Amino acid sequence: MKLFIHKVLNWEYWPFGLVYFPIFFLWIYYSIQAKTIFFFNSANPKIKNGGFMNESKIEIYDLIPQQYYPKTLFVKANTSVTEVLKQLEIAQQNFPLILKPDMGLRGNGVKKVANLEELKDYHAKADFDFLIQDVIPFENEVGIFYVKLPNEAKGKITGIVSKEYLIVEGDGSSTIEELIKKTPRFELQLKSLQKEYKDKLLKVLLKGEKINLVPYGNHARGAKFIDSSHLISPKLTDVIETISKDISEFYFGRFDIMFNTFEELENGQNFSIVELNGSASEPTHIYDPKHSIFFAWKELARHITYMYKIGKYNNDRGFKFLSYKEGMKEYKAHNECLNKIVSI
Numbered sequence: 001m002k003l004f005i006h007k008v009l010n011w012e013y014w015p016f017g018l019v020y021f022p023i024f025f026l027w028i029y030y031s032i033q034a035k036t037i038f039f040f041n042s043a044n045p046k047i048k049n050g051g052f053m054n055e056s057k058i059e060i061y062d063l064i065p066q067q068y069y070p071k072t073l074f075v076k077a078n079t080s081v082t083e084v085l086k087q088l089e090i091a092q093q094n095f096p097l098i099l100k101p102d103m104g105l106r107g108n109g110v111k112k113v114a115n116l117e118e119l120k121d122y123h124a125k126a127d128f129d130f131l132i133q134d135v136i137p138f139e140n141e142v143g144i145f146y147v148k149l150p151n152e153a154k155g156k157i158t159g160i161v162s163k164e165y166l167i168v169e170g171d172g173s174s175t176i177e178e179l180i181k182k183t184p185r186f187e188l189q190l191k192s193l194q195k196e197y198k199d200k201l202l203k204v205l206l207k208g209e210k211i212n213l214v215p216y217g218n219h220a221r222g223a224k225f226i227d228s229s230h231l232i233s234p235k236l237t238d239v240i241e242t243i244s245k246d247i248s249e250f251y252f253g254r255f256d257i258m259f260n261t262f263e264e265l266e267n268g269q270n271f272s273i274v275e276l277n278g279s280a281s282e283p284t285h286i287y288d289p290k291h292s293i294f295f296a297w298k299e300l301a302r303h304i305t306y307m308y309k310i311g312k313y314n315n316d317r318g319f320k321f322l323s324y325k326e327g328m329k330e331y332k333a334h335n336e337c338l339n340k341i342v343s344i
Contacts, residue, residue: 006184011293012219013188019293023300030308034315038327040279042311043252045319050311051253051278054334057102057131060276063247069273073132074102081123084132085116093134095119098216101341102129103334104275107218109341111196128340136272138258141165141217142228142265143284145254146240147306150313154241155251157232158303161285163217164224170205176213177201189214189222216274217256219287227288235266242268247276249319251310254281279307 007013031037041050046063048055058074073091075084099122100110109126112135113119122130141163148155166186168179180186180193180201193213194201205211217223244250259271283303286296315321322330 003184003188007188010289011296012225012287012289014293019296020300022297023304026301026304030304034308034312034321036321036324036327038322038324038330039311039315040307041322042314042319043307044250044278045314046247046249047278049279049322049330051276052280054330054337055103055278055280056129057100057104057275058129060278063250064243064273064276065246068243070098070134070136072134075123075126075130075132077127077129081120084119084123088132093132096135098133098135099126100131100133101126101337102131103337103341105338105341107216107221110216110218110221112215128337136258136274138260138270138272140260140262141256141258141274142231143217143225143254143256144236144240145281145283145285145303146244146252147303147310148244148251149310150251150317154237155244157237157240158306159283159285159299160228160231161283161287162226162228164226165212165217166214166222167210167212168205170207170209170211172207173204175202175204176211179205180213185224186213186222192221219284224289225284225287227285227291229285231262233266239266239268243273249314250276250278251314252281252307253278254284 011019027037030039040052044050047060051060058072061069061072071091071093073087073093075087095116096112096114097119098110098112099119101108109130111118111122113122143161143163144157145159146155147158166189168176168186170179174182176197177190177194180190197213214221214223219225240255243255254277256274256277257265257271258274259265261270264270283299286299311321
């Protein structure tokens with residue numbers, strides 16, 4: 001009951017359909033203008049479906065200069081574990097490693113593995129393409145939303161979100177599980193944490209001892225999102241613009257970036273792109289608990305309008321919208337892959 005009340009009183013936990021219900025009508029309006037509901041693909045013409053559905057992370061990484069993201073190995077479904085280990089040795093990738101599906105679903109299927117046994121366990125369950133990445137050595141993470149009209153010389157940052165990981169701090173007497181239950185945001189993740197950590201949650205942490213239970217900033221996995229849009233600056237905009245110019249025909253999406261210090265990030269130093277998300281990107285600064293649902297609706301409408309305008313301009317340039325038949329084919333393929341990922 002406590003968790004139910006928490007979810008009701010905090011809109012960030014409301015069902016997707018409820019949060020996006022008013023936005024549905026705006027989408028229909030733009031669909032009528034575009035003569036297709038699948039107008040999003042032209043927002044980023046070189047990313048499959050604009051990055052909205054059935055996209056490939058490795059294909060997106062391949063568009064980004066390699067110095068901006070961690071060493072990444074692509075593993076095709078049904079590749080033998082022997083071959084995977086051989087490729088890891090060639091790539092000189094060492095544990096710990098981050099494993100994640102080539103097509104993402106809000107953090108599902110993402111796992112940090114510490115040794116060979118954990119890698120083999122993940123491999124045995126994965127009947128989908130996945131990536132193996134080096135762990136990024138920086139502690140801080142932000143999501144930076146970038147938009148650019150194709151006829152403009154320079155784009156802009158429309159929002160920044162900072163992320164607080166699911167970290168518990170010991171008091172010398174409580175188990176990790178008891179510490180989790182003290183924070184509703186964390187307790188909502190308890191079932192998945194029990195599945196992953198099992199008896200390890202019964203350990204008592206020393207006073208002041210901290211443990212990061214989910215080492216990636218995903219809202220659906222318990223991270224707290226904080227609106228840090230006040231950090232938008234000309235220097236940071238220049239850094240993001242420099243990266244974006246090296247990504248062919250990229251105009252709309254969110255960079256998830258890990259970094260050492262914000263000053264270094266503004267100077268283009270000591271940072272790494274975790275992921276680049278395309279047309280399906282949310283302006284995730286809306287999920288800051290201080291914001292109302294009305295603020296969220298305003299920001300969602302603003303960004304969907306950007307996406308339509310960019311897509312319309314690119315469509316006029318020759319990057320055609322998906323037809324209904326093409327879009328439904330991609331949508332079905334997307335859902336088939338998601339069902340595999342959710343079941344891992």
